[in-house]
Amino acid sequence: MTITRHVLNEQSKYPESRGDFSILLSHIVLGCKFVCSAVNKAGLAKLIGLAGETNVQGEEQKKLDVLSNEVFVKALVSSGRTSILVSEEDEEATFVEPSKRGKYCVVFDPLDGSSNIDCGVSIGTIFGIYMIKDGGEPVLEDVLQPGKQMVAAGYCMYGSSCTFVLSTGSGVHGFTLDPSLGEFIMTHPDIKIPKKGKIYSVNEGNAKNWDGPTTKYVEKCKFPTDGSSPKSLRYIGSMVADVHRTLLYGGVFLYPGDKKSPNGKLRVLYEVFPMSFLMEQAGGQAFTGKERALDLVPIKIHERSPIFLGSYDDVEEIKALYAADQKAA
Numbered sequence: 001m002t003i004t005r006h007v008l009n010e011q012s013k014y015p016e017s018r019g020d021f022s023i024l025l026s027h028i029v030l031g032c033k034f035v036c037s038a039v040n041k042a043g044l045a046k047l048i049g050l051a052g053e054t055n056v057q058g059e060e061q062k063k064l065d066v067l068s069n070e071v072f073v074k075a076l077v078s079s080g081r082t083s084i085l086v087s088e089e090d091e092e093a094t095f096v097e098p099s100k101r102g103k104y105c106v107v108f109d110p111l112d113g114s115s116n117i118d119c120g121v122s123i124g125t126i127f128g129i130y131m132i133k134d135g136g137e138p139v140l141e142d143v144l145q146p147g148k149q150m151v152a153a154g155y156c157m158y159g160s161s162c163t164f165v166l167s168t169g170s171g172v173h174g175f176t177l178d179p180s181l182g183e184f185i186m187t188h189p190d191i192k193i194p195k196k197g198k199i200y201s202v203n204e205g206n207a208k209n210w211d212g213p214t215t216k217y218v219e220k221c222k223f224p225t226d227g228s229s230p231k232s233l234r235y236i237g238s239m240v241a242d243v244h245r246t247l248l249y250g251g252v253f254l255y256p257g258d259k260k261s262p263n264g265k266l267r268v269l270y271e272v273f274p275m276s277f278l279m280e281q282a283g284g285q286a287f288t289g290k291e292r293a294l295d296l297v298p299i300k301i302h303e304r305s306p307i308f309l310g311s312y313d314d315v316e317e318i319k320a321l322y323a324a325d326q327k328a329a
């Protein structure tokens with residue numbers, strides 16, 4: 001089962017469909033294949049290191065950040081199915097020229113895990129897809145919608161193998177790139193995250209600035225008082241890779257807010273929302289410390305939010321700690 005056939009099967013469930021979504025997705029897949037080949041030969045092709053520019057987040061852009069962004073913007077515009085693009089690497093949203101427009105908006109992180117590029121550790125691409133709200137002239141509000149309004153989300157992980165994970169709202173499916181065919185083959189049908197996990201994933205280097213509930217939760221992972229075994233810590237530092245492991249093995253990935261960064265680090269539109277959409281579709285949960293992550297209504301395209309996502313029961317424990325903290329306040 002190739003990804004093309006899978007999407008066409010999904011499309012056949014909507015007799016009125018004209019194939020716009022399949023065409024859009026085939027361009028995203030093409031972009032991922034291109035970036036995958038660039039990542040594989042990054043060292044050889046002098047694609048390691050800095051590009052010499054700084055992005056809107058104040059981060060020094062890596063050469064692969066810039067290349068991946070160009071690849072996806074070109075692929076998405078040439079699909080003829082998009083009207084608005086929001087990229088981590090572009091300060092403003094891109095409004096596609098009228099002659100090339102379509103009914104979809106794509107928010108994306110062209111290269112996630114940039115700090116791991118130069119050492120060859122797994123990195124990825126993250127994307128979310130919205131539809132133009134009323135089918136009229138595209139406006140910024142079409143992408144400043146709650147995550148639950150997304151029609152699809154996914155990521156592509158460039159690791160020991162290249163894995164594409166997708167949800168169009170009816171479950172989560174994983175595909176592995178067969179380099180000899182140059183095609184993504186379904187290898188992980190209908191992914192369901194375990195209800196409870198044995199792994200927690202967080203950058204403990206920020207621990208001294210954490211709030212009470214986060215500190216308590218990580219303490220419980222290390223020193224459980226209910227007779228269960230301590231959880232193992234796993235942290236790669238690429239959200240795509242840490243979330244991919246969490247999706248398959250269970251457990252929880254968290255990037256909490258703290259005294260230094262009250263809204264944490266991860267961006268709502270093109271990191272938090274797509275991963276939360278996938279997590280819920282796989283039977284897990286995604287929480288901001290205040291609410292269900294997909295209920296968030298973004299105000300700015302690059303805004304950040306704390307995020308706790310993963311196995312249902314593990315996130316339920318974190319929600320209970322925040323509720324107790326709220327009550328005590």
Ligand SMILES: O=P(O)(O)OC[C@H]1O[C@](O)(COP(=O)(O)O)[C@@H](O)[C@@H]1O
Pocket residue numbers: 059088109111112113114115203237238239240265
């Ligand atoms: O180094 P830290 O603070 O742990 O942050 C790691 C997080 O930052 C990110 O690298 C941010 O994403 P980008 O690399 O796309 O900017 C995430 O992939 C990762 O989860």
Ligand SMILES: [Mg+2]
Pocket residue numbers: 109111112113239271
């Ligand atoms: Mg990222």
Ligand SMILES: [Mg+2]
Pocket residue numbers: 088109110111112113114
């Ligand atoms: Mg990035």
